[in-house]
Amino acid sequence: MQASTKMQAAGEKPAAWKKPVGLVLKVLLLLYAVITLYPLYWLIISAFKTNQDFFNRPYAWPMQWQLDNVVRAWDLGNMGRAMLNSAIVTIVALVLTIVIGTLAAYALSRFKFKFSGVLKGMFLLGMLIPIHSTLVPLFIFMNKIGILDTYWALILPYTAFELPIAIFLGIAYLVSIPRDVEEAAMIDGNGWWGVFGRIIFPLCLPVISTVSILAFLRFWNDFSFALVFINTQALKTLPLSLSLFSDGFGTDYALTMGAMFIAVIPTIVIYLIFQEQIMKGMVAGSVKG
Amino acid sequence: MLSSLRTRSFVALALLPAVLIFLVFAIIPIIWSMYYGFFDWKGLGDPKFIGFKNYEMMLQDPIFWRALKNNLILVASAIIGQVPIALLLALLLLKNNFFNRIIRSAVFMPMVLSTVVVGLIWGYIYHPQIGLLNQLLESIGLESWTRAWLSDPKINIFAVSIPINWANIGPYLIIFIAALQNISSEVNDAAKIDGAVGSKKLFFVTLPMIWDMVVVTIVLCISGSLKAFDHVIIMTGGGPAQSTELLATYMYNNTFTVYRYGYGSAVSTMIILISALLIGLNYILTKRRS
Known part of the structure; x- marks a missing residue:
């Protein structure tokens, strides 16, 4: 700062060209x-046009x-049902991820035992697995145990692949919390479960909210698991139902735009509310991976 | 700490669900997939052990090589496209003012959209008749440039790579901004005293300081590009004539459209091997340079 004011005072070149x-x-x-946002803007205006308007005046x-498009997409394209399915799968998987992940993070951050290194290594390895390489074996496996084409076929794999991030963000956060709090609670007569439920879980809320937002976006937007593991029309999630529009409704483009509008709104609202947390969380999640 | 039985049982019970779900739904499938890769299996009836036959067939299949090449094109386009653009934007958007924050959120926005939405929107942008891109080219007098972006086998994989880059710049931007803000003001002051300004400072001070983060983003580009699947399934399905096939779509199409489960498992295993190889290679290369 100081240097630049000096330069300006001396009337040197930089000041002259820096402004323009x-x-x-x-x-x-x-x-x-604007270019980055344009496709999204175009999607939103197109969702409220007639097909003719869409063809004749695209910009x-x-x-x-x-x-009309949004209403028709909701009924005709089963988007209402799809949204319900997405909500069920997302919420159950989210709760599982948070409870199971925080518990594991607590155990791994506070207690040293023989296998803790091995377990951490295993979860770390899990972050490197390309998820598509699990599609075929998971399909075969879930078919065998009879949960293919049910909500569980999405909930359990979602949870499994979100656990490593939940655990590592949890550990990183818990390490910064001093143990005195827990020891005091132990003296007050709480067992470990009591300490976890009454002290640790509430203390972890900041990191839990980060994990939740990341997990919400991943689960809500997932396409590949839903594509492979769900077949029944009534169980299809939003992205899967949406994908049917790519060929199912032929030239009714405005209808597809309406359906996309429905699918995009929840994520945009969440993004506008939590954008700082989403940006930081996604970066923390991906760098840890 | 692990003295009492109560403590020990708490630790075991606290870890059990996570370990169980993770083993059953993430680790064991990988091991299974390696096992099934040695079988000829149509999904029904008994699998027949055929040794390395699936891998031999894969290596002789030109479509497999095409898919691998397409994947590598995506990796290259991510490294050439996403990393420098994100770095440039980060340098320009470094200060935490209102204007910069708005631009950052805009750049990050596509990241939160479903890949299906991204694929469908860009499918429309590229559409040969109603597509925005061709209409734009026509309106500025470049009719000769218009084409069927997603059907022309010479260019369609590049057309596919653009939306993937478009959607993924955001996180790299944020990573670079964080790294740049971590450079202490003392380093910057020292650079100024030594007369390092402009591009000199960029290449001799700033870039070396954040080189670790550049390596991290390149690794992320590699693993991210090998995961590309959704966009291609939505935009082209791997076609036409398998010209945009990626390893993951090749595996998907072989398993779920022609029901070669054993072969699909072998391709899955190959994807794991290739991504491990690329990440290892990148690690060695960048280690030596720094």
């Missing part, structure tokens, strides 16, 4: 942001804003 260059850079950055605002 800064402005040009800002305009370019703005342009980049323009709708001649008349109409809800």
